[in-house]
Amino acid sequence: MLSILGFAMIATFLLLVLTKRLSVVVAFVFVAVAFALIGGFSAEMGQMMMDGIIKVTPTAVMIVFAILYFGLMIDVGLFDPLIAKILGFVKGDPLKLVLATAIITMLVGLDGDGSSTFMITISALLPLYKRLGMNRLILACVVSLAAGVMNIIPWGGPLVRAAASLHVEVYDLFIPLIPVMIVGLLWTLLVAYILGKKERARLGVIQPEAFMALTEQAATAEVQRGTSKLFWFNLILTLVLMTMLVMEVLPIQILFAVAFAIALFVNFPNPQKQQDMILSHANNFVMICTLVFAAGIFTGIFSGTGMMDAMAGTLVSIIPDWLGSHMAVIVALTSLPLGFVFSPDAYYFGILPILAETAANFGIDPVEIGRAALLGHSTAGYPLSPLVPATFILIGLVGVDFGDHQKFLFKWAYGTTICMTIAAVLFGVITL
Structure with a gap:
């Protein structure tokens, strides 16, 4: 139930913003409140929102x-x-x-x-x-x-998160990724x-x-x-x-x-x-700080209600056994889209360990899963994500609409992930 609610929450937010039915600030707050009430968290939602704002x-x-x-x-x-x-x-x-x-x-x-x-x-x-x-x-x-x-x-952030969550050396993640x-x-x-x-x-x-x-x-x-x-x-x-x-x-x-x-x-x-x-x-x-605080309210509800954890379990459970041996490529190609759903900390410390553990059952080294994740999440796609404050610094300074920016950038950013994924396979950085 929580997983379905979480996917619906993200889909509703993106739909309202991309179709320009609501401004980003209003969408963040309205969607957060609405889904907290729908999920039966009315008593706790105030504290969840404050926790998100504090972060x-x-x-x-x-x-x-x-x-x-x-x-x-x-x-x-x-x-x-x-x-x-x-x-x-x-x-x-x-x-x-x-x-x-x-x-x-x-x-x-x-x-x-x-x-x-x-x-x-x-x-x-x-x-x-x-x-x-x-x-x-x-x-x-x-x-x-x-x-x-x-x-x-x-020293950029995502790689350190990946290394810490998977308990692997930074060197083992980064050096193969240079080409x-x-x-x-x-x-x-x-x-x-x-x-x-x-x-x-x-x-x-x-x-x-x-x-x-x-x-x-x-x-x-x-x-x-x-x-x-x-x-x-x-x-x-x-x-x-x-x-x-x-x-x-x-x-x-x-x-x-x-x-x-x-x-x-x-x-x-x-x-x-x-x-x-x-x-x-x-x-x-x-304007930018208003966006950031509104995003804090949204992520406070998203994580505090347990929707995020439930969605992580669902994502892992739907992977069929025959795709298990291709987990590294799957992680690489899904890492950018998941940036719309999970913040960097949530993805690298919540989702990535589960994905790596699943891949280990198919004989894939966790370090490969870490490299694959770095080909999209919080790297090629992070200026697209509404969950990354730096995105709002960018659009605020340039003076463009968030929805217009996402629609213009997405195909080029995902193209980056695809190119790097192909290169990673060819260079033996991840296995196909």
């Missing part, structure tokens, strides 16, 4: 200070020189810009944190997409694909080329006169801001912040809070201007 609160705090920090840096022109450099490479060509988007995201994605990858790349590239009149869904898509593949790195990751990144570049070529056909390459008008704006800003002492201070502060994030010196929330306070004080010494700066970006973080 996402650190993420919401990080979002507030991160958006304020990067918003401040955009306001004071920190990224203008980078924009000018990219414009110099792009030369008014949408195809080159989309390819540059993929490469830049891959490099920034080395920090292993999806949220900061989105914030840095979108902050730098969104102005270019706007100036060239390009489709912002393409920006969200290409950044998602590149960041998703890069999230397989050991598979390369295939995923090549696929990302191919997608960027396809989408960029379509945009070039739609918009054309901006002529030299118009292109000069665009680059002149960035060049002027670079002269005005790039030579100032505050520019170099802001650049050094940002580099130190990124370094400390990678080194995990302090919790990410604290690092962003401290860095923002320093940047705000130095760039806007006047208290009134400090307040004005915060208010100018309030709409951005209020």
Whole structure:
């Protein structure tokens, strides 16, 4: 019964959001309350919702200070020189810009944190997409694909979860996946080329006169801001912040809070201007944090009622014996769609051990199941999932509708999983 209720809850939410019958926030709350009442959990649902909110609160705090920090840096022109450099490479060509988007995201994605990858790349590239009149869904898509593949790195989160839940070495999971990751990144570049070529056909390459008008704006800003002492201070502060994030010196929330306070004080010494700066970006973080807290309510009900555990048992029980020897490929190909249903922690600590135990009965090493899971869940597909807060950071910064983003990205993201699965089989990383 709980399993059926859980599947119905997820299906109802996705239907309401994808058909735009309700906004994401309203759907999260209404669906959670409705199914808690249907399941007979009226007495406990308040506590379940609070538990869910508490779990996402650190993420919401990080979002507030991160958006304020990067918003401040955009306001004071920190990224203008980078924009000018990219414009110099792009030369008014949408195809080159989309390819540059993929490469830049891959490099920034080395920090292993999806949220900061989105914030840095979108902050730098969104102005270019706007100036060239390009489709912002393409920006969200290409950044998602590149960041998703890069999230397989050991310090990215999913791989650590898989290693811990299966009690295997990180080394045994990651090293064999390196050539598979390369295939995923090549696929990302191919997608960027396809989408960029379509945009070039739609918009054309901006002529030299118009292109000069665009680059002149960035060049002027670079002269005005790039030579100032505050520019170099802001650049050094940002580099130190990124370094400390990678080194995990302090919790990410604290690092962003401290860095923002320093940047705000130095760039806007006047208290009134400090307040004005915060208010100018309030709409951005209020909307995203509202989504995050609403998602917390939804997942609090989803996990607290036991629906999640019941669904896990059902998924395992429906696998027929004749498919048992192909468990690794099945896990790989289902890992991305299951991202719509299970959060990273729920999948890697709840579902994956059950799948690995089932596969062991068919003579499949648990490490193969771990590698297979990493080909989709919380990697190639995590910017699609409504259960991953970073998704809302992405769509909030780009300014696109969640349902439109999902529909645009899904086929390309699932294509990533398919390509990496084929490569994993060919390279002997998982068995067919």
